[in-house]
Amino acid sequence: xxxxxxxxxxxxxxxxxxxxxxxxxxxxxxxxxxxxxxxxxxxxxxxxxxxxxxxxxxxxxxxxxxxxxxxxxxxxxxxxxxxxxxxxxxxxxxxxxxxxxxxxxxxxxxxxxxxxxxxxxxxxxxxxxxxxxxxxxxxxxxxxxxxxxxxxxxxxxxxxxxxxxxxxxxxxxxxxxxxxxxxxxxxxxxxxxxxxxxxxxxxxxxxxxxxxxxxxxxxxxxxxxxxxxxxxxxxxxxxxxxxxxxxxxxxxxxxxxxxxxxxxxxxxxxxxxxxxxxxxxxxxxxxxxxxxxxxxxxxxxxxxxxxxxxxxxxxxxxxxxxxxxxxxxxxxxxxxxxxxxxxxxxxxxxxxxxxxxxxxxxxxxxxxxxxxxxxxxx
Numbered sequence: 001x002x003x004x005x006x007x008x009x010x011x012x013x014x015x016x017x018x019x020x021x022x023x024x025x026x027x028x029x030x031x032x033x034x035x036x037x038x039x040x041x042x043x044x045x046x047x048x049x050x051x052x053x054x055x056x057x058x059x060x061x062x063x064x065x066x067x068x069x070x071x072x073x074x075x076x077x078x079x080x081x082x083x084x085x086x087x088x089x090x091x092x093x094x095x096x097x098x099x100x101x102x103x104x105x106x107x108x109x110x111x112x113x114x115x116x117x118x119x120x121x122x123x124x125x126x127x128x129x130x131x132x133x134x135x136x137x138x139x140x141x142x143x144x145x146x147x148x149x150x151x152x153x154x155x156x157x158x159x160x161x162x163x164x165x166x167x168x169x170x171x172x173x174x175x176x177x178x179x180x181x182x183x184x185x186x187x188x189x190x191x192x193x194x195x196x197x198x199x200x201x202x203x204x205x206x207x208x209x210x211x212x213x214x215x216x217x218x219x220x221x222x223x224x225x226x227x228x229x230x231x232x233x234x235x236x237x238x239x240x241x242x243x244x245x246x247x248x249x250x251x252x253x254x255x256x257x258x259x260x261x262x263x264x265x266x267x268x269x270x271x272x273x274x275x276x277x278x279x280x281x282x283x284x285x286x287x288x289x290x291x292x293x294x295x296x297x298x299x300x301x302x303x304x305x306x307x308x309x310x311x312x313x314x315x316x317x318x319x320x321x322x323x324x325x326x327x328x329x330x331x332x333x334x335x336x337x338x339x340x341x342x343x344x345x346x347x348x349x350x351x352x353x354x355x356x357x358x359x360x361x362x363x364x365x366x367x368x369x370x371x372x373x374x375x376x377x378x
């Protein structure tokens with residue numbers, strides 16, 4: 001038997017973008033969230049090597065990251081704590097590339113006063129397996145932190161449900177139509193979910209949903225990111241070891257309990273699919289890691305991959321589509337969706353309601369025009 005329901009807002013996508021926005025909107029709207037997979041956060045959110053890093057991304061991303069910090073540091077009732085665990089992060093530049101780290105520092109310190117330039121020797125003291133003689137310059141952010149993605153995602157889920165939101169898995173949208181003042185999403189079994197406002201938070205599939213709606217697609221580019229684990233050096237306590245990454249984005253290494261999470265920081269164009277790791281990408285990461293560290297790269301553990309989705313200017317697309325009444329974009333978060341979700345969901349909820357952006361976000365220099373689907377994209 002098929003079913004049909006109507007709510008104020010229909011959110012498509014159960015990753016961090018969808019559940020955080022459902023959490024915000026459920027306070028004064030009836031909200032239904034639909035997810036095509038049998039579990040929430042199956043794709044990018046569930047595969048994220050999340051780090052809270054204020055130097056990460058362009059100016060709008062950094063503003064959203066800094067604005068999200070109070071929520072992540074002291075989450076509301078209903079969230080498991082802590083969400084953030086201080087880790088620290090070091091960006092390094094190889095010989096001849098010191099200016100790149102110094103430029104990153106100048107950009108970062110505008111919003112992050114804790115970031116500082118350090119010597120290669122100081123970087124080596126903080127990261128015992130770093131080859132300091134291969135490093136020309138380094139920037140240290142002592143406030144970078146690990147993010148408990150599961151605790152954050154589930155906190156939003158619990159909060160949304162407590163406020164009355166309905167969350168439904170296994171609902172794969174095959175048709176999205178608009179009639180009168182209602183959007184209706186239909187799945188492959190003929191079930192229908194309707195609302196005057198539909199939010200496209202479908203991650204790598206956001207343009208697919210936009211195309212079903214007849215909206216002006218945003219040129220979303222899903223990019224594959226590979227990750228894998230390496231064993232930690234025997235006897236090394238990883239609890240106080242910062243994450244290290246190359247400013248030219250050839251690799252990063254992030255301590256994870258008793259192992260090291262590694263990546264070539266690759267961005268391989270992909271269709272929206274269930275991403276799988278490629279041996280070549282892993283080999284490239286191992287070569288770069290071997291260049292800058294003394295880690296044993298002979299035994300790779302647990303490889304995986306996920307998709308990070310960007311538009312051309314690498315800034316999220318948040319707002320109503322100009323050619324599809326009531327169709328709201330919440331897409332293009334790239335690899336920054338976890339660390340920005342607290343503020344970005346508040347911004348998106350304000351725009352869904354037609355309200356001004358929160359002061360704590362605009363105070364960081366962000367305005368709605370920077371996120372608008374109508375902005376000029378390269």
